[in-house]
Amino acid sequence: MKQIVILAFVALLAACQTAPVDQPAVISPVDASASASASASESASASEQEAKAPDPLPAHQWLYGSAEASLIMRQTWSTIASYVEAKAAEAPAHGVVLARNSTPADPSFLACEGKPLAAVFDADETLIWNIGATGYFMRKGIGFDPVIWDDWEKTGAGKAVAIPGALEGLERIRAAGVTVIVNTNRENRNAAGTAETLQAAGIGTFAHRSTLFLRGDAPDGSGKDGRREIISENYCVIALVGDQLGDIADPFNDETLSVSGRRALTEAPAIAGLWGNGWFVLPNPIYGPSIRGGFTDIYPPETDWAPSN
């Protein structure tokens, strides 16, 4: 998670850049200069300055505030629960975890072998919204601070909220006899705080290395395939859910993929049918490896347009 968040806020800062990259970044230079002149504390650290944005970023307003985003979350969670209920009734032969050394273009999937069924979820912006930390960063005009985020992982319990529809969806999934497992890139030294945060948001009770897996629990860093393998030793995973493709399979985050190449890989015929049927994605337009690309990636040259006069 930390690395993802860093990437995200770097992207955010690139967009709302108000100072050279190595200088303190604030969201609004208008308010920033006003509060800087009002502040007597010249010795305050860059990340602590009280520069405030006039409003949250539009993507934050959309994600955390809009009925539209909330409804999309509810629709998706309902779809996930319906899928899991149907699948659990089927006694499937294999799950949806990509087998090691197979690829999205030529996939094979781990067999169920009679193991109990599980559904595996990312935590941040999948089960919970990190509104406490995000609000703090925005109120302070800080893009991102990894030290503060580490503190958030430890102490955020009660200040993160369940995503709309998640609690109802999880209740149906558990009622179908399927174990809910969390696979997050929060640091494993912060397992206790993370479990407390999930519990306080009503997501459930999780035990480290049993139903809660974090960065450091397998040797592949922010990659989640190693942890998915560990989970698959004891469970047949019938659903993978996240806001980033790394929550599904690590090959999607291969850094050599172009923006369009990454998108094309998700459309490989052998796996295209899994989206919405075992592999599920929830919207998060505010951070993560989903957010990348220069002008020609995002607005392809064949769409270039200019006014007629």
Place this chain on the structure above:
Amino acid sequence: MKQIVILAFVALLAACQTAPVDQPAVISPVDASASASASASESASASEQEAKAPDPLPAHQWLYGSAEASLIMRQTWSTIASYVEAKAAEAPAHGVVLARNSTPADPSFLACEGKPLAAVFDADETLIWNIGATGYFMRKGIGFDPVIWDDWEKTGAGKAVAIPGALEGLERIRAAGVTVIVNTNRENRNAAGTAETLQAAGIGTFAHRSTLFLRGDAPDGSGKDGRREIISENYCVIALVGDQLGDIADPFNDETLSVSGRRALTEAPAIAGLWGNGWFVLPNPIYGPSIRGGFTDIYPPETDWAPSN
């Protein structure tokens, strides 16, 4: 649409503000100052200056570039098509257009009365992505210019693209015998350009006031209920699809609603079951009336958090 876009870009500018509101707004002051000093054209109009952002905004990168957004679009379009196929086979007694003078909390719906079935879609960021215009605005460092947008409505054909999954979804909907109708807030004086843009993107052929309705076709301005009533004179509308709640029913955009009140209204028991079952929302985190709210709306006080040291 125009009003929606203006609202959106105002929100965007508020977030990435780099100059007082009445001054030309550019995305990146770093690049802006560099290009300003390199530019000999001091007489260029504010909106035409060549200030360039270093990258598209994160929410643009997510929406137009990410595999994640593309997959969510495909998932949703597949859900819409499946719903329409099932509903069309049922010969329903009533549609999903809220009857005049009824409310989301106490709704009644227009009866089908044996009329042919239709599905009604918003155009912008629902059927098509306006990448040509958005890319132009971003490359130029312009937030939004209504004169340029008007030109885009007239001349954008070929520079907007179908949203991922839309073409496959529309093919299934039409194969089920359901008429596809567009209800957009583009200006009705630009009906021809809009129809050309939809056709060039592969969405289909549309006729003004028959299968294409625009702002000005009914007396309620950017409200779409009047046009939904006109459409319902000839069709039983079994699906409403958009990126904004105004694409579903105008009472959701009542300006007296708070951010949380608007969200709560969508959860009224009488209509909560319609989302994903007749009423469908697609993600658009870059503009529109979905994007509003101050700090306490977006990061509610009960989630306030600060680092422990």
